[in-house]
Amino acid sequence: MTDLDGLADRARELDATDPLARCRDRFVLGPETAYLDGNSLGRPLTVTADALARFAREDWGDRLIRGWDEQWVALPTELGDRLGSVLLGAAPGQTIVGDSTSVLLYKLARAAVDAAPAERDEIVLSDDDFPTDRYLLEGIAAETGRTLRWIPTDRAGGVPPEQAAAAIGPRTALVVLSHVTYRSGYLADAAPITGLAHDAGAPVLWDLCHSVGSVPVDLDGWGADLAVGCTYKYLGGGPGSPAFAYVATRHHGVLRQPIQGWFGRHDPFAMAAGYEPAAGIRQFLSGTPPVLATVPLQVGLDLYAEVGIDAVRTKSVGLTAFAVEYADALGLELASPRDPDRRGGHVTVRHPDARALVAALWERGVIPDFRAPDGVRIGLSPLSTSFAEVAAGFEVLSEVAGLRPTS
């Protein structure tokens, strides 16, 4: 057991020198031993409850309908700009907050596929992409007469540029890829993949759900066309919080999204006859924006603005490296990339009884996620997870799984 003791000691040392350790106390910390699923649903900040209550009493209760003129009409783009600036590498006027990731992915992918010439009859995606992406694109392919072309993922669960290059060509209408894959945490090399798609004349839609808030994103720098992502993982938006979408300025007024609701219209409150898309990114809005539901995201972004994504990434790499070290010590097979430059904010290990193992861990207050068929996915939230928490989680895992240090 000496080795596990040594790892517990190392965790304490890492926490002692972690410049972001102070952030942990700003989160609601429950009685669980180790919460290792913050990449699925992040913990709330302690200020979130008060922010929600204050919003209900003051912003909503005192201002009532006047709130729309005073602040809420602009919210989808103002909050989008803030998200773009703090976390996405997106200049203003290209990002909106609203809808769900699925709805935004549908709107953007439909717009891109509808705009592609008929001979571009393939939608290219990874064969291990997040389910909703695969299902949505299957539907879009069916309704637009396109077919899906799958990029095979490698053993690390990702898509290297050379594999992407083999699938993308003159028949490509749109490429949809995850920046960080949901299963293994593989971090795509986004700039070269975007570049090679452009060389083939195809736009790229990046799904940022599993990267935003743990890995620097540089949409403008990559030359990205489109992106979507969610806010309930690292960003602390709460269960089912609104999503975001990015559309590069060059596509405004060119792409046309299908759900042409009143908030995407020029001068919506004129309530006039005929739909005319709003200028700029607002043309990608549809219904009334989910104002109340963005309150937790707003306080989440405050913390990111204070800390900076580079410090978050440094901590994230430290956390995943420590998890890999612990997994190695227990002889667990790693399903995630060993190279930190190709790894996002979570680490998945393989175990033949993964489903039962995760259930047993939950019983013991250690909360990772099961990913079929054999994955134990360990999510590490840079702002709220401590190294000691990781060590505590692995220690219980070693007991439950009957594992002993291998060295």
Next chain:
Amino acid sequence: MTDLDGLADRARELDATDPLARCRDRFVLGPETAYLDGNSLGRPLTVTADALARFAREDWGDRLIRGWDEQWVALPTELGDRLGSVLLGAAPGQTIVGDSTSVLLYKLARAAVDAAPAERDEIVLSDDDFPTDRYLLEGIAAETGRTLRWIPTDRAGGVPPEQAAAAIGPRTALVVLSHVTYRSGYLADAAPITGLAHDAGAPVLWDLCHSVGSVPVDLDGWGADLAVGCTYKYLGGGPGSPAFAYVATRHHGVLRQPIQGWFGRHDPFAMAAGYEPAAGIRQFLSGTPPVLATVPLQVGLDLYAEVGIDAVRTKSVGLTAFAVEYADALGLELASPRDPDRRGGHVTVRHPDARALVAALWERGVIPDFRAPDGVRIGLSPLSTSFAEVAAGFEVLSEVAGLRPTS
């Protein structure tokens, strides 16, 4: 001025005998003289702030990802069933909560139009329908090769069955109508209109945004096919709160909605290959449900369940009748139906300087809404508006507009 004094006295008497008067104190009441726009954004209940804070700390903060298994996966249908039972006249298994009204209208209307034979090439709607409905259907018509056929509204801003009958026929793919129109408050006679559409072989989608929570709705009784509505008006869901959709059981597995995200799939957490629609109403879900954003709606429904929609309707009719009486006394032209059986929960009066008048009223703490070109829309929330509040609002209106009693 004697007549206005008399109306103020009548307001006090009406409040004194109003069995729902006790409900008003359960709402956050700001310093404004009269809030007459609760049909656009309802006041929050005082318990809403605490419910949101408690949700953040306990349901979300303590249960974290476990909340999905424990309660949230079922939320869109359980809350939908509750809404269906308390307010919609919908048996269980036909109603979901989520998305925005615009997105749900798109999904349901697309599903219905896609399922219609090609010779049914018209989508029928009212020429004064709420803007987002018109814009969305314009888009759906364009993408499905259909045309819009407009039913002219009468002077009271509504669609009587005989006018609907003249527009609906063998070319009708879908009929979309508002149960209560946003502008005049005209209350459609839903059952006969639904029946005559069915006689012509066409399904009907009812937009309940301006009726739900103020007027009894009987979707199953009408034989309705589809319905959508929002929850931020009478139901107290808060700015941009999630919408709801109803799909009659006979259409499940027949209609197919286009945004096939993971929550609409059979067994979404299997994350398996290929989209297979879930059984029943869940096939109309798309993305991750907006859990946190439904908290205010849940406490709003508690109050409706306690009070009952029939008592609410009685109060609503009383409020609108009193507003009509006051408008008549001031010689204002009524844009809403005089017949209470054809009138929803709001009353609109005409004034040549309506825009400036509403701006001046806002300055004085009286908050109605302006509706182009000449409407002052007076929304009356049965659970939070008192008769005295209506009288106070009209008194300020009479001063600002320089109106004197005509009798």
